[in-house]
Amino acid sequence: MSLPRQVLAAVCLAGAFLAPAVPLTAAPEAASAAAPSEGTVMTLSAAQLRIAALRAVQQGRFALAAELGALLLRVDPEDAYGHFVIAQAELRGGDTKQARRAARQALRYAETDVQKHEAARVIAAAYARDERYFLSQVWMRRALMVAPSEALEARAGREFQALRGASRLRLSANLGIAPSSNVNGGASEEISTVDGLPVVGILSPSAQALAGTEAQGELALSYAIQRDARSETWLRGFSSARRVWLTPEAQDKAPDVDNGDFGSSALEFGVQHRRRLGDKGPVLGASATLGRAWQGGERAYDYRRAAFSLIQPVGTRSALIAGVSWQGQSDADTEFNDVQTRGAQLGLSHDFGAPGKVTLMLMGGEAESDNGQIARTTRGAQLAYAPAEALGPVELDLSLSAYKSHYPDYSVLLPVPGGREDKTFRADVDVAFTKLDYAGFMPVLNISGARSDSNVSRFETETLSFSLGFKSRF
Numbered sequence: 001m002s003l004p005r006q007v008l009a010a011v012c013l014a015g016a017f018l019a020p021a022v023p024l025t026a027a028p029e030a031a032s033a034a035a036p037s038e039g040t041v042m043t044l045s046a047a048q049l050r051i052a053a054l055r056a057v058q059q060g061r062f063a064l065a066a067e068l069g070a071l072l073l074r075v076d077p078e079d080a081y082g083h084f085v086i087a088q089a090e091l092r093g094g095d096t097k098q099a100r101r102a103a104r105q106a107l108r109y110a111e112t113d114v115q116k117h118e119a120a121r122v123i124a125a126a127y128a129r130d131e132r133y134f135l136s137q138v139w140m141r142r143a144l145m146v147a148p149s150e151a152l153e154a155r156a157g158r159e160f161q162a163l164r165g166a167s168r169l170r171l172s173a174n175l176g177i178a179p180s181s182n183v184n185g186g187a188s189e190e191i192s193t194v195d196g197l198p199v200v201g202i203l204s205p206s207a208q209a210l211a212g213t214e215a216q217g218e219l220a221l222s223y224a225i226q227r228d229a230r231s232e233t234w235l236r237g238f239s240s241a242r243r244v245w246l247t248p249e250a251q252d253k254a255p256d257v258d259n260g261d262f263g264s265s266a267l268e269f270g271v272q273h274r275r276r277l278g279d280k281g282p283v284l285g286a287s288a289t290l291g292r293a294w295q296g297g298e299r300a301y302d303y304r305r306a307a308f309s310l311i312q313p314v315g316t317r318s319a320l321i322a323g324v325s326w327q328g329q330s331d332a333d334t335e336f337n338d339v340q341t342r343g344a345q346l347g348l349s350h351d352f353g354a355p356g357k358v359t360l361m362l363m364g365g366e367a368e369s370d371n372g373q374i375a376r377t378t379r380g381a382q383l384a385y386a387p388a389e390a391l392g393p394v395e396l397d398l399s400l401s402a403y404k405s406h407y408p409d410y411s412v413l414l415p416v417p418g419g420r421e422d423k424t425f426r427a428d429v430d431v432a433f434t435k436l437d438y439a440g441f442m443p444v445l446n447i448s449g450a451r452s453d454s455n456v457s458r459f460e461t462e463t464l465s466f467s468l469g470f471k472s473r474f
Helices: 003-011 046-058 062-075 080-093 096-109 113-129 133-145 150-166 248-253
Strands: 031-034 041-044 169-180 191-193 200-202 212-227 231-246 264-276 283-295 298-314 318-331 339-351 357-368 376-386 394-407 420-433 441-454 461-472
Touching: 046 062, 046 080, 062 080, 080 096, 080 113, 096 113, 113 133, 113 150, 133 150, 133 169, 169 441, 212 461, 231 248, 264 298
Parallel strands: none
Antiparallel strands: 031 041, 169 212, 169 461, 191 200, 212 231, 231 264, 264 283, 283 298, 298 318, 318 339, 339 357, 357 376, 376 394, 394 420, 420 441, 441 461
């Protein structure tokens, strides 16, 4: 494969490692070699020996470079550069195991961030040469942790992207923690009314908005079983979990519920395929998924999902986006609550260059069920904007969305005239702090606000939340 050679070339050869090398405390005469004429001996200082070793690697004389590195270590076994040049020689010579071993020693004795950065890159390159790209990415992250300059950080970021693109195994994780004014999706008011019905009630405390803190985590694992220049097929697994902690005031307000009642989890497995038709043609996607969801610690339902997507380039800066999906949901307790959901989306994305990228999506869906409290139709739209450039130390992503859902057979003791109708408006702002990254990860603050209006007051809600998470820069 070509990638290991690309990474190998990028890692070669770190004259930067030599510049801030370990202080020259070695003896003036560190090594000697036979000169062209018999009986003549030439001595090299430690500095000259290091330069000679570096040049030997660059010229492809790997055995000589390793011998010169060994001479450096005879003078000082903790000479980071000696271990580093041996690692480079072994890597270029094809012995990746010995290269990793020597690079770890170089990392162990390194005294500067430059030395640590370059040693970690050698380990990453050695794993890449063995096509062990997952471990290679781990070590490139290690190199990013100690990148001594923005230029070297950018270089390591490009190498990390190349490694991730070549890896058959991909792992991603997201974690966010957010205080929220409404962790349970409860109503804004205590009084329950229905437009058109002489029904007035008092909502239980647990049905009203409760404040607290919620944590959400996601873990995704994918493995490419087929991949070429035009198509790829992935096996994927995905898990998610949500946990809630009510404020003391909320617990006092609703003593009949506890934090575990609002927890949820999901686990799914599936296959995903993407294919490009022609050099500038559309990208088609298809996926099939099986999953199970839990609510409050109990199994809630199993589901099956199929989806198809299309991305059609329009010119050089725009793309048409379309997709359809189907999901069958089997309730854990009764078939009465089973749901069949169909959905579709159509949108356009355009890159305006310096101002940024704008995406407009139109969405619709229909859920069929014997339970009239669940059956519904939904229509919605979303407008997203991402500035092309960071605003000082932060990157922004903004989105506005509006949805309308209609439940034609909904009832509250009596059928609701015209059915239940909800209108939801939502705004999200993601603020990524690019200057606070660690190992290529940067903190992201999400600010989210939502409001729902309904002819059934139980579903009139307001939510404001702030969540802090992390995402990869690359």
